[in-house]
Amino acid sequence: MTYQYDVAGLGNAIVDVIASGDDEFLRKHNIAKGVMTLIDDFRADQLYRALPEVVEIAGGSAANTMAGLASLGGKGLFVGKVKADRLGRSFAESLNTLGVRYTTAMADGGAPTACCLIVVTPDGHRSMNTYLGASREIAPDDIHKGEIAAAQVLYIEGYLWDAPEAKAAIRKAMEAARRAGRKIAFTLSDPFCVARWRDEFRELLSGLDILFANEEEAKALFETDDFDASLQALRDWSGIAALTRSEKGCVIARGGEVHVLDAVPVAQVIDTTGAGDQFAAGFLYGFTHSFDLAHCGRLGALAAAEVIAHYGARPETSLKGLAAEAGLL
C-alpha cells in the first residue's frame, strides 16, 4: 500500500526568535539564565520589542521532526496552529520550503503565533522564553480526518497535552488514524510534561503503536530512577518503545525483541536542542520504509548526531546524503 504521506506530525507551531545579549541584558529584562520559562502575551510583546537584531527560525518539536523526515526524502504533513501574522506566515513558509505539507488554517483573530524568545549570551547559554499563543488553540476542527488517514503514521508531540483544546484535537486525530488502520506514534517530550500528565499518558499507551522517550521521560512515566525498570515496563507493553539515552545510544524494544544501539560519534557536541526530534525523524523514516527496528534506530541515531553538531534543531546537511554515506539507505 502506498500513502500520500509517510508521517502526519501534530504539534506546537513555534517560531524561535534568537538574539545575542549579555548578562546585563538578561538582568535588565528579568530573564532567567539558561532555562526555559513559559511567558504570557504581555511579557512576550515586551521582550520581543526589547530584543536587538533577531534571527527567526521556525521550530516546534514535531515540526522539527517533519523537517528531518523531509531531509531524509520522506513525505511529511504538519498539523499545528499559527495566527495569520508575520511569524505565522514565516512558520508556514519554512515548512513549504522544506517540502513539508502544511494546511492547517491560520487563525485570523485570537492570540498571536507562538514564539520562543531566546537570548544567547557570550558564554553560549540559551535563555528561553516561550509564549504558546495560537499554538495552544488548535481545535478538533483543525483535524481533517482524510489528511490523517492519508499518512502511514500519525506522530504526536506530548507537549500539546498541556492545552485542553489541543487535547480534544489529538483525540480526534488518534480516532481518525485508528479507524483508517494507521499507526500512532507519540513522544513524551519532556519529563516535567510527563509528571503533569503521567496517568493520562499511561492510559494512552494502549492506543499507541510507537512511543518515543528519552531516558528521563521514560523513568518519569513509570516513577522509577532505574532505566532498566522502565525498559521492563515497556517490554510488557504491546508497542515499540524507542528509548534514547544521549551518549549511551538507544534501546529499541518490541516485547522480547530488544536492540541496544550505540550513539553515532560526534566530534564536538555544540547544541543538543532537537536531538530527540531528529531521532524520531530518522526512526520514522525507517519505519515507514519497512526497515527492521535496528535499522530504524540507526537512522535515528544518525539524524540526532547531525543536529547536535551545530546550533539549531533542524538538520543543516542533507540527512539523505549522510544516511547514504553511512550505508543506511
Add this chain to the structure above:
Amino acid sequence: MTYQYDVAGLGNAIVDVIASGDDEFLRKHNIAKGVMTLIDDFRADQLYRALPEVVEIAGGSAANTMAGLASLGGKGLFVGKVKADRLGRSFAESLNTLGVRYTTAMADGGAPTACCLIVVTPDGHRSMNTYLGASREIAPDDIHKGEIAAAQVLYIEGYLWDAPEAKAAIRKAMEAARRAGRKIAFTLSDPFCVARWRDEFRELLSGLDILFANEEEAKALFETDDFDASLQALRDWSGIAALTRSEKGCVIARGGEVHVLDAVPVAQVIDTTGAGDQFAAGFLYGFTHSFDLAHCGRLGALAAAEVIAHYGARPETSLKGLAAEAGLL
C-alpha cells in the same frame, strides 16, 4: 536443594609478580611496554631474577572470580594446577585465606607454577609477561566428578582452551556437571582467545547455560563490529548472556528477557584489571542465590566498580558490605 559450593571455578592458576621499573629497565630487558606477552620458562626465569623488589599476588581470571565470590559471602571451589614450589604454595595459601576451597593436587615435577611478571613504570603502565607453566598441565585426572557435582554452577575460563590437556579436563568437568544437572557458565576471556577458538566456542554454546563476554569478545565470537548484532545472535541462543560494556554498563539477555543496566559510577578508574572477573563473581553470587537477572547484573556491576577503583584484580573492600550498603543484599 542446597549445595556444598555455589560455584566451582576452573582456570589458570597464576601468581602475579609485580615490580617497579623505569623505561630504561624495560629496554634493558626487552620488555614490550603496556601489553601482555606470553613467555617461556627460560625467559621467565631470566626476568624473575632481573626484577628488583617484588610483590607477589595470587591471580588468574577464574581464581579472581572465586575470590570475589568469597568476598560476597559465597562458597567457592577452585580447580587449577600449580607445582609444589614456592609460588604454588603461595597461590594455594591465598585462596585458603579467602575461604575458597582448593584441592587440586600440586605437581611434584614438570613446569613451575605459572606467573605473570609485571613491571609497573612510573607513568602507571603495566607491562606483563605471562609464563603459563604448570597451569597448562591440568589434566582430566585433576577433575573430581564428585566435587564438580557438589557445586551449583561450574564456571570455566576460556583462556584454558589454549592447552590441549586443559581442554580435555574442561570436557570432563562439563560432562560431570551436566550429568549431575548443574549449570555451566563460561567466560570468553579475551578477544584474541575467541579469534583462535571461534568455531569451537560457538559449538560449545549449546552445552552452556551462562556466557560471560565483554563487548569485544562478543563481537569477535560472531565476527561482527556491531554490538547489537552479537546481542541478537545471543538472544536466539537458549542460555543467559551477560555482556559487559565498560562505562556503558551491561546487557543481560535470556531470549526475550533483556536488561540494560548502568555501570556503577567510580570516582576514578585506577586499573581495569579484573573488572570482568569481578563482574562474573557478582553475577554468579546473585544467580546461585536465586536473584532475578537484573539483580545479578547489578551485583556484577557493583563488584566490577570496586575492583577498578584500585590496583589489582581482587576486591580490597568486602563486597558483601558494599552490596548491603547498596541495598542489593
